Ligand SMILES: Nc1ncnc2c1ncn2[C@@H]1O[C@H](COP(=O)(O)O)[C@@H](OP(=O)(O)O)[C@H]1O
């Protein structure tokens with residue numbers, strides 16, 4: 001795998017998809033439909049999905065591709081693949097709350113080794129560089145070349161005063177009960193895979209998810225967190241969350257900086 005080419009392609013496609021999404025975000029009106037699982041989908045999800053999957057298939061024809069919006073990719077049985085959530089946080093998008101992201105990742109042997117997370121309405125762009133180190137880029141996000149980047153790293157958590165981040169649209173009692181096991185100084189809520197990135201930069205210490213997600217929701221954020229020194233553990237056995245599972249469904253998990261004494265649920 002040419003990781004340098006992959007990084008440039010993933011970054012460019014995420015930026016192009018972000019432009020498309022923002023055009024629709026700023027339009028007066030857009031169509032919202034319910035999918036078979038009852039979750040919403042918009043023309044922005046579909047346009048971004050087409051743009052990214054065409055770009056990935058053209059650049060990397062030999063590697064399997066799984067995308068949220070193409071259900072025929074959901075029964076693949078693979079350990080190495082590209083995985084895309086073209087618009088994570090669709091509910092945030094629909095309510096024009098800004099916390100939505102474009103997500104593209106590479107999974108190798110069940111591990112998300114490279115990823116890009118772009119939050120166009122927040123002007124935040126995170127990705128793993130060719131060596132797998134995670135960076136945040138700032139500036140005007142030119143498509144042709146990478147601007148100013150800074151390496152990001154997870155916090156060294158103060159376990160007596162933890163900062164937690166949890167879902168904005170899927171916050172429930174089970175999540176609050178789990179959070180209450182810890183000495184939490186403050187909590188923030190965020191939509192989409194941005195939560196992984198907030199742990200990756202040290203803006204939060206951990207992100208518990210006691211609710212359903214699919215692998216495309218988590219792979220890119222997981223790659224960014226890994227490349228910043230963090231980890232994502234299943235909440236049932238505290239083993240690393242792996243990818244390429246049947247139907248690409250995730251168990252409950254916690255995304256975290258190392259050094260917190262976690263308890264299984
Ligand atoms: N019941 C459910 N089954 C599967 N995935 C779910 C789900 N409820 C929420 N999700 C996933 O959680 C994501 C939203 O996460 P958050 O609440 O952290 O913002 C959604 O991503 P999409 O917006 O891409 O559909 C959706 O895929």
Ligand SMILES: [Mg+2]
Nearest residue numbers: 085088089217
């Ligand atoms: Mg999603």
